[in-house]
Amino acid sequence: MNIDILVRNNIKNMSSYSSARDDFKNEFNKKLIYLDANESPFHNLINRYPDNKHAELKKLVSKIKNVNVNEVIFGNGTDEILDLIIRVFCNPYEDKIITLPPTYGMYDVIAKTNAVENIEIPLKSDFSIDKNEILKLSSTSTKILFLSSPNNPTGNSFNTNDLIDLIKGFKGIVVVDEAYIDFSSKQSLISLIRDNNNLIITQTMSKAFGMAGIRLGMGFSNEKIISYLNKIKPPYNINVLTERRALEELNKIDEIKTNISIILNQRNLLILCLKKLDFVEKIYKSDANFLLVKVDNADKRYNQLMDKGIVVRNRSDQPLCQNCLRITIGTKNENNSLIKTLNEL
Numbered sequence: 001m002n003i004d005i006l007v008r009n010n011i012k013n014m015s016s017y018s019s020a021r022d023d024f025k026n027e028f029n030k031k032l033i034y035l036d037a038n039e040s041p042f043h044n045l046i047n048r049y050p051d052n053k054h055a056e057l058k059k060l061v062s063k064i065k066n067v068n069v070n071e072v073i074f075g076n077g078t079d080e081i082l083d084l085i086i087r088v089f090c091n092p093y094e095d096k097i098i099t100l101p102p103t104y105g106m107y108d109v110i111a112k113t114n115a116v117e118n119i120e121i122p123l124k125s126d127f128s129i130d131k132n133e134i135l136k137l138s139s140t141s142t143k144i145l146f147l148s149s150p151n152n153p154t155g156n157s158f159n160t161n162d163l164i165d166l167i168k169g170f171k172g173i174v175v176v177d178e179a180y181i182d183f184s185s186k187q188s189l190i191s192l193i194r195d196n197n198n199l200i201i202t203q204t205m206s207k208a209f210g211m212a213g214i215r216l217g218m219g220f221s222n223e224k225i226i227s228y229l230n231k232i233k234p235p236y237n238i239n240v241l242t243e244r245r246a247l248e249e250l251n252k253i254d255e256i257k258t259n260i261s262i263i264l265n266q267r268n269l270l271i272l273c274l275k276k277l278d279f280v281e282k283i284y285k286s287d288a289n290f291l292l293v294k295v296d297n298a299d300k301r302y303n304q305l306m307d308k309g310i311v312v313r314n315r316s317d318q319p320l321c322q323n324c325l326r327i328t329i330g331t332k333n334e335n336n337s338l339i340k341t342l343n344e345l
């Protein structure tokens with residue numbers, strides 16, 4: 001696929017902001033005196049601008065994810081990367097994106113913020129993708145297909161062959177949002193960025209990696225797409241504290257893996273307990289760190305839980321999710337409290 005013709009002309013023709021630190025090369029790693037960026041000279045660990053290329057973090061993340069450093073972009077949360085993607089490819093009032101509800105609400109919000117129409121092609125009743133309908137609607141103005149696998153709020157992963165057919169058959173960019181991939185029994189599609197130049201994978205530090213508070217999202221794609229995204233990326237979008245904290249946490253990768261396996265165990269236990277409740281009608285299969293649970297009356301159960309100090313998400317207003325609550329897997333103690341409370345209702 002020719003990526004260049006998908007890119008907006010104004011983006012193609014612009015050059016990116018050149019920061020003070022882009023203007024020179026410190027070839028011999030000399031100790032330099034920085035009088036170039038109007039920073040404060042008084043050291044307090046945060047008086048300097050962050051590295052706009054995030055070199056140290058990129059090196060570590062690319063090693064963990066088994067990609068090249070020039071196949072990675074960081075954002076202030078995944079949400080910023082999703083916004084960059086729309087702004088690189090979609091002309092306002094002209095181009096469209098496709099999303100598959102029920103799904104992550106930010107795709108729609110970001111599209112509308114950018115005056116880009118969102119064509120919604122609902123999932124089938126078993127939460128699988130309506131592949132033929134998507135390919136039928138794929139045109140030169142449907143620039144991006146956003147899908148979340150595992151999907152939020154349904155919790156399922158999509159069939160890998162369906163995803164591959166879409167990546168191969170869709171006429172624009174395909175974004176596979178893998179926010180929950182570390183909880184999934186399915187493999188990440190990250191390795192497919194090499195052979196499919198219209199594919200962007202997004203992942204996040206917010207879920208399995210336990211760092212929602214530092215706002216760090218990751219995008220993976222080929223060098224060409226990454227360089228277009230970098231062109232419009234705010235240069236200092238990842239702040240010094242975020243980068244430092246991410247480096248610290250990623251060096252404790254064993255702890256992160258242990259926590260993931262605890263969550264997966266707790267997910268199984270919670271399913272067993274929920275099954276015994278007579279007002280629970282269905283527990284959907286989950287590949288994520290939450291369960292979508294159909295109950296007799298979601299508003300009522302939501303309020304009852306809230307009264308007891310337990311907050312879940314009521315997803316009843318989403319298509320195909322009538323009377324569904326989305327329950328995040330907590331610690332063992334938190335889940336026990338949830339079950340105890342539910343048993344007493």
Ligand SMILES: *Cc1c(COP(=O)(O)O)cnc(C)c1O
Pocket residue numbers: 076077078079080104148151152177179203204205206207212216217
């Ligand atoms: C939570 C979530 C994200 C993460 O967003 P961040 O901005 O990185 O915190 C992205 N996509 C989906 C589907 C999510 O559920």
